[in-house]
Amino acid sequence: MPKGYLSLVLHGHLPYVRHPEYDEFFEERWLFEAVTECYVPLIKMCDGLLADGVPFRIALSLSPTLCAMLQDDLLQRRYLRHLERLIELSHKEVARTAADPKLNKLARFYREWFLETARIYDARYGRDLVRAFRRFQEAGVVEIFTTSATHGYLPLLKTHPRAVEVQVKVAAESYLRNFGRPARGIWAPECAFYPGLEKVFADNGFSYFIVDAHGIQNANVRPRYGLYAPIACDNGVAAFGRDPESSKQVWSSHLGYPGDFDYRDFYRDIGFDADLEYIKPYILDEKTRIATGIKYHRVTGDGDRKELYDLDAARAKAALHAGHFLDSRLKQIEAQTESMNRPPLIVSPYDAELFGHWWFEGPQFIDLLIRKLVFDQSEVELITPSDYLDRHPVLQKSTPSASSWGWQGYNDCWLSGSNEWIYPELHRAAREMTTLATRFKDEPAGSLREKLLNQAARSLLLAESSDWPFIMKCGTSVDYANRRVRDSLARFHFLCAAAEKNDVDPRKLLTLERLDNLFPFLDFRLYAEPAQDA
Numbered sequence: 001m002p003k004g005y006l007s008l009v010l011h012g013h014l015p016y017v018r019h020p021e022y023d024e025f026f027e028e029r030w031l032f033e034a035v036t037e038c039y040v041p042l043i044k045m046c047d048g049l050l051a052d053g054v055p056f057r058i059a060l061s062l063s064p065t066l067c068a069m070l071q072d073d074l075l076q077r078r079y080l081r082h083l084e085r086l087i088e089l090s091h092k093e094v095a096r097t098a099a100d101p102k103l104n105k106l107a108r109f110y111r112e113w114f115l116e117t118a119r120i121y122d123a124r125y126g127r128d129l130v131r132a133f134r135r136f137q138e139a140g141v142v143e144i145f146t147t148s149a150t151h152g153y154l155p156l157l158k159t160h161p162r163a164v165e166v167q168v169k170v171a172a173e174s175y176l177r178n179f180g181r182p183a184r185g186i187w188a189p190e191c192a193f194y195p196g197l198e199k200v201f202a203d204n205g206f207s208y209f210i211v212d213a214h215g216i217q218n219a220n221v222r223p224r225y226g227l228y229a230p231i232a233c234d235n236g237v238a239a240f241g242r243d244p245e246s247s248k249q250v251w252s253s254h255l256g257y258p259g260d261f262d263y264r265d266f267y268r269d270i271g272f273d274a275d276l277e278y279i280k281p282y283i284l285d286e287k288t289r290i291a292t293g294i295k296y297h298r299v300t301g302d303g304d305r306k307e308l309y310d311l312d313a314a315r316a317k318a319a320l321h322a323g324h325f326l327d328s329r330l331k332q333i334e335a336q337t338e339s340m341n342r343p344p345l346i347v348s349p350y351d352a353e354l355f356g357h358w359w360f361e362g363p364q365f366i367d368l369l370i371r372k373l374v375f376d377q378s379e380v381e382l383i384t385p386s387d388y389l390d391r392h393p394v395l396q397k398s399t400p401s402a403s404s405w406g407w408q409g410y411n412d413c414w415l416s417g418s419n420e421w422i423y424p425e426l427h428r429a430a431r432e433m434t435t436l437a438t439r440f441k442d443e444p445a446g447s448l449r450e451k452l453l454n455q456a457a458r459s460l461l462l463a464e465s466s467d468w469p470f471i472m473k474c475g476t477s478v479d480y481a482n483r484r485v486r487d488s489l490a491r492f493h494f495l496c497a498a499a500e501k502n503d504v505d506p507r508k509l510l511t512l513e514r515l516d517n518l519f520p521f522l523d524f525r526l527y528a529e530p531a532q533d534a
Helices: 026-053 063-070 073-096 101-124 127-139 162-177 197-203 213-217 244-251 274-280 311-339 362-375 385-391 422-439 448-461 467-474 478-501 506-514
Strands: 004-012 058-062 142-147 183-186 206-210 240-241 344-350 380-382
Touching: 004 026, 004 311, 004 362, 004 385, 026 063, 026 101, 026 127, 026 274, 058 127, 058 183, 058 197, 063 073, 063 127, 063 197, 073 274, 101 213, 101 311, 127 142, 127 162, 127 183, 142 162, 142 385, 162 197, 162 422, 162 448, 206 385, 213 240, 213 478, 240 344, 240 385, 244 311, 244 344, 311 362, 311 380, 362 380, 380 506, 422 448, 448 506, 467 478, 467 506
Parallel strands: 004 058, 004 344, 004 380, 058 142, 142 183, 183 206, 206 240
Antiparallel strands: none
16 A cells, blocks of 8 residues: 555636637637647646556536537637647748757757647547546546536625535436536635535435535534544535645646746747747737737747757756655655554645636646656655545545635635626626526427527626636636626526516527537526426
């Protein structure tokens, strides 16, 4: 038996951004960048580990909105168009840098990287990355779990409990349809929890969830093993707490690995550096400079003082950091073994896009860490939350405290002066949705009113996404975030009014169904109040 366990947990999520009303839309690039820099590299990593016969176990939550976008035909075609442009630009870069051997080596690297991305995305997996991740789950190396339907911030929706319940129910159904089995776990969006949420999770078949460290540390009964073992709520649903030490080594802007001078700089990009006439076919509207993904510099210095990126030095540093990360976990585990009657567990959860997008070498780091765990030692075993529960089903009874991750750890990022206006509107909309769902729950299947209310439910779920208040708080893409919430609520109220009258211009309904086409299985009756006993 190993001395301890490490659970590497990645959270894959993006808000639902899809704009068929435009030929191209800037915010759709959030998905395209994530596919190129995070999800395809993770798939390539898993394929490589499987091909090399490396036994490994990691956990990955994939949000229902991310899965919907990854499987959407329009976005798949637009992503390939985006990738074709990058391939074209990288060919030009190889020619442009021919006289500079160091730059030319990097240009050739990008050309091959984009070409390989196209091979993996299109030829190997037929544009369906959900199918790729499903394959890894079926191979027994990745545990896929889920999060709420549109990543709604559940503690701030609980004023109307049905809103929370539908977020979780739709997530469970979406997962079942995508992966052919029920999900065992759920990532509480933003690791945000309140006592009572565990009942909603249990009612929908989930056996565990992830919370931040202080949610466990401040539980209603002091956890005997601290963060080194999950706790069980009174209904048996397990709560796994985030380990702060391993988080700090990756997330910290001062101490974290991604800030090392040998790693690729995130901000310096030829979209900003290249001559405008040269680069304009590859930027926004041929005039607004944006990142292309081709970055030639490493973290060192500022502005023009940044040194060229060195692929070999970066890989060597990733190997060094993987070794340091493993040594640090070994020390943590050794410090706990004598005081526990089971191997200590370290849960290391991260946003998936940190690996590859923000930290370009992140997938290399994970790959090297896994290989070191498997081949260089035997004291730490890589397992998933479900693996732990299968081996150690008896847990201490205790319920986490209300908590979240993010600034201050108690909802601050999602409830501030910049975004507080959202919640009264969401609560009012949820009450109206429940009123109409209860009133019209016996509506015949396929009727106009059913279609209107189903679409209203989609609009409400989209308005509830936690991404929009987070963006407002952070001050990035604020206008877009405000517009998305207001547009979704306006669509919701229009659809509800039409449902009351049971009358609408068919073209308007069809337009809204095409704009917001996720969750085709959604049934507005989920919002209905249960029948009262006579």
